[in-house]
Amino acid sequence: MLKACWDCISGAIDNRNQVQNEESYGVHLNGNTQGAPPWPQPQTENETMFLLPRKLQYEDNILISGQMTNQPQLLTVNLVTDSNGMPDYQNIACQVEVRFNEDKTYLKTIINGNVETINSDSPSELFGDSSFDFEFKITYRGPAVEIYKGDSYLGQVDLKHSIDYIRYLTVYGDVQKVNKLEFKFV
Structure with missing residues (x-):
């Protein structure tokens, strides 16, 4: 007793x-x-890091929105894997990198430090103001992460990493603040 x-x-x-x-x-x-x-701890000074509240599952959605600085040059949003309780920047499951000075949006994955660019597009028609909003949908098809900017489909990154190891969401670049972070779990 x-x-x-x-x-x-x-x-x-x-x-x-x-x-x-x-x-x-x-x-x-x-x-x-x-x-x-x-x-x-975040990797860079201007990085905001979020620990996912639980392991991801297929059909989960992550929505993030915020404000960028005036005349932004760079915005990067990552789904980062975990290695011994710390973010593993050498293994990023999904990266959206917007380079405003090049007028390009890159969808990438990083495997053991090797960067694989999946898709690139022009962001000028997607970013009319200094706000951003992305949705990441984890899907069985592939398996993959489908990425949306508002209602616009940006593309898909096939998962090269197990969804069990994706534990962090990071945002960095010319970001003033993150206004909203929402998880829709099945």
């Missing part, structure tokens, strides 16, 4: 349930978190 009380107070039961259910986080009744990965 005493062991059961101690397990409840210390959170050992929550930890066992967390492992069994493969949840990202376990929470004690007193509000302390247990089992959450350490919060990683």
